[in-house]
Amino acid sequence: MSSLSVRAIDTAQLYRNEFEASVAIRESGLAREDIFITTKYSGLDGLDIATSINNSLKNLGVAYVDLYLIHHPRLAVPDIPTAWKQMELLKEQGLAKPITTLPGGPLDVPLGAISKRLGVTNDQILLAWVKSKGAIAVT
Secondary structure (H helix, E strand, O other): OOOOOOOEEEOOOOOOOHHHHHHHHHHHOOOHHHOEEEEEEOOHHHOOHHHHHHHHHHHHOOOOEOEEEEOOHHHOOOOHHHHHHHHHHHHHOOOEOOEEEOOOOOOOOOHHHOOOOOOOOOHHHHHHHHHHOOOOOOO
């Protein structure tokens, strides 16, 4: 009998499930590069983006995440260009690979106007990663 192992982990500060995900990651026995970890900046406790991702990495027990999102465009404070620059810095530091914001409201400034390296991603990227691992996506 074969077993199905989940290799894509979706967490968020808002969900408060990062620590529990770290237990599952550790107990899975999988190599870090075989797991796609997503978490989201949720603006909890008024923390800034840099502090929040460091807390998330600590909670998850990893050195980087494969995808870091701003959970909702409203959370890009004080404004989208400033928040996006902070996100780009995380990517440059190797703390997050792709970066993006989830849809849910109109953006006041198109991301292409504030970023030379547009990091917006979508489900197509996740599906390609799942397919490259020979797995079936279940949503």
